[in-house]
Amino acid sequence: MNSYLLFKSLHLIALISWMAGLLYLPRIFVYHVENLKNQNTSKTFEIMERKLYFYIMMPAMILTWLFGLILIFILGFDILSTLWIKFKFFFVSLLTIYHFYLASCFNDFKLEKNTKSSKFFRIINEVPTILLILIVFIVVFKPI
Numbered sequence: 001m002n003s004y005l006l007f008k009s010l011h012l013i014a015l016i017s018w019m020a021g022l023l024y025l026p027r028i029f030v031y032h033v034e035n036l037k038n039q040n041t042s043k044t045f046e047i048m049e050r051k052l053y054f055y056i057m058m059p060a061m062i063l064t065w066l067f068g069l070i071l072i073f074i075l076g077f078d079i080l081s082t083l084w085i086k087f088k089f090f091f092v093s094l095l096t097i098y099h100f101y102l103a104s105c106f107n108d109f110k111l112e113k114n115t116k117s118s119k120f121f122r123i124i125n126e127v128p129t130i131l132l133i134l135i136v137f138i139v140v141f142k143p144i
Helices: 003-034 039-075 077-081 083-110 118-124 127-141
Strands: none
Touching (some): 003 039, 003 083, 003 118, 039 077, 039 083, 077 083
């Protein structure tokens, strides 16, 4: 079996799982903000947020990075000098920062310190989509 294709497949599977979480968690935040007065519903959203973040998003992010780094090792470290991989690293780093920003939002909900509106969460929900589009085009077209 070709190890490059194996790790590329695993990288893509982990990325898809991570992206699903990055797109879904802010959506849960929207509903959470809109139901803060209902204690039972709010607790349900907290459970959903915690499970999504820690059981799906964190492992998926770690595996995305791990399999990506393995691919670089397989391809050779010369690839790090190409422009497209530098852009990819930059945008994936922004996704990672966004990921941890969502964790801080989750903690604000948990501590009952959230000050953000549902409109705010609807707007930031577009961030991973934009970054994903940029990453896909960079990887497919590989600018020098």
